[in-house]
Amino acid sequence: MTEETRPSTIEERLEQRGITRREFLKFAAFMTATLALPSTFTEQVAHALATAVRPRVVWLEFQDCTADSESFLRASNPNVASLLLETLSLDYHETLMVPAGAMADKSLMDTVNGYPGQYIAIVEGAIPTANGGIHCTINGQTALSRADLVCRNALATIAVGNCAWDGGIAAAAPNPTAAKGVKDAVPGLGTLINMPGCPHNVVNLAALITHYLTFQQWPERDGQGRPVFAYHETVHEECPRKDHFEEGRFVLAWGDAGHRQGWCLCKMGCKGPDTRHNCSTVKWNDGTCWPVQAGHGCVGCAQGNFWDQATPFYVSTNCHDD
Amino acid sequence: MQDTNTVQRIAIDPITRIEGHLRIEAQIQNGKVRDAWSAGMMFRGLELIMAGRDPRDAWVFTQRICGV
Numbered sequence: 001m002t003e004e005t006r007p008s009t010i011e012e013r014l015e016q017r018g019i020t021r022r023e024f025l026k027f028a029a030f031m032t033a034t035l036a037l038p039s040t041f042t043e044q045v046a047h048a049l050a051t052a053v054r055p056r057v058v059w060l061e062f063q064d065c066t067a068d069s070e071s072f073l074r075a076s077n078p079n080v081a082s083l084l085l086e087t088l089s090l091d092y093h094e095t096l097m098v099p100a101g102a103m104a105d106k107s108l109m110d111t112v113n114g115y116p117g118q119y120i121a122i123v124e125g126a127i128p129t130a131n132g133g134i135h136c137t138i139n140g141q142t143a144l145s146r147a148d149l150v151c152r153n154a155l156a157t158i159a160v161g162n163c164a165w166d167g168g169i170a171a172a173a174p175n176p177t178a179a180k181g182v183k184d185a186v187p188g189l190g191t192l193i194n195m196p197g198c199p200h201n202v203v204n205l206a207a208l209i210t211h212y213l214t215f216q217q218w219p220e221r222d223g224q225g226r227p228v229f230a231y232h233e234t235v236h237e238e239c240p241r242k243d244h245f246e247e248g249r250f251v252l253a254w255g256d257a258g259h260r261q262g263w264c265l266c267k268m269g270c271k272g273p274d275t276r277h278n279c280s281t282v283k284w285n286d287g288t289c290w291p292v293q294a295g296h297g298c299v300g301c302a303q304g305n306f307w308d309q310a311t312p313f314y315v316s317t318n319c320h321d322d
Numbered sequence: 323m324q325d326t327n328t329v330q331r332i333a334i335d336p337i338t339r340i341e342g343h344l345r346i347e348a349q350i351q352n353g354k355v356r357d358a359w360s361a362g363m364m365f366r367g368l369e370l371i372m373a374g375r376d377p378r379d380a381w382v383f384t385q386r387i388c389g390v
Binding site: 061066068069070099126128137139199312313 | 338340341363364365388
């Protein structure tokens with residue numbers, strides 16, 4: 001279907017895909033709650049989603065493992081997946097797009113040159129800076145040069161996952177390729193929103209974009225460019241096992257009586273007290289579960305430099321009960 | 323139309339719809355691929371990064387080789 005014959009509003013397109021008005025409103029309520037807005041905003045969010053003109057998005061992959069794309073695509077809740085794909089005009093995404101080689105590049109440059117300052121750049125993966133940036137190239141261009149061109153011309157840049165935030169695993173010691181996140185590789189961007197996590201959670205990305213479509217501005221961010229709605233509380237503060245922590249009930253060995261009863265995992269190396277993210281409320285797999293619920297400690301994947309700061313993962317460094 | 327006997331060299335980069343940064347170069351003669359080269363265009367050095375770490379952490383690192 002060409003751009004001209006596509007139904008123009010998201011609501012119409014969702015109808016074509018069999019998503020009912022009721023499901024649509026449920027999604028709007030879910031986004032409103034994720035953004036920590038009063039439920040009275042649901043109607044405004046729904047109206048914005050229903051009438052918004054699709055923002056153009058280019059998705060750049062650099063030193064990545066594609067898990068942030070997987071998180072984006074594996075939103076098993078059909079509302080989240082459909083709404084994201086219907087809400088955005090995804091003009092460039094190497095893992096998803098049909099054109100390859102020079103034709104892929106044309107898709108990217110058509111958006112960058114044709115819609116300067118109007119498209120959203122989403123970056124996944126770190127940017128290597130050693131040896132002139134040769135450790136990641138696309139069509140003969142370094143990740144560094146592509147990021148610089150695409151992000152500097154964008155309306156906003158969203159760095160999804162830890163690698164795009166601070167270099168992530170590629171930047172872990174000894175950082176063989178001098179990998180950096182967007183904030184350090186392309187400094188001085190007007191609007192850079194960091195969505196750390198390994199990978200980032202698609203519910204938060206959906207909520208971020210929903211906020212922009214509703215209010216024509218990005219949500220409040222902290223000093224590190226992270227949206228406050230998703231990165232304010234520590235994992236520990238919101239942990240369903242926190243009562244066990246306060247009562248001094250700790251798992252001391254995998255499979256012990258406490259582990260079987262869901263006690264606090266901090267003596268097993270849980271990094272929840274050091275990590276700010278909304279995992280316990282947003283969860284994974286369509287909101288069914290998350291690591292601590294499954295019986296494993298938080299590895300601290302939303303904190304800065306976690307591959308060096310939060311390791312060894314199974315050594316407790318923050319369990320100050322005694 | 324170019325002389326088909328001439329050896330042409332083409333490069334397709336990025337190869338899309340796969341995970342990773344793949345580049346294919348091919349030599350073409352008489353409308354057929356005569357030789358081809360593939361290259362992964364991204365390097366992180368995960369082996370170097372994992373050296374010396376707690377072995378219990380290895381799965382978390384190696385999981386990030388590919389997230390697909």
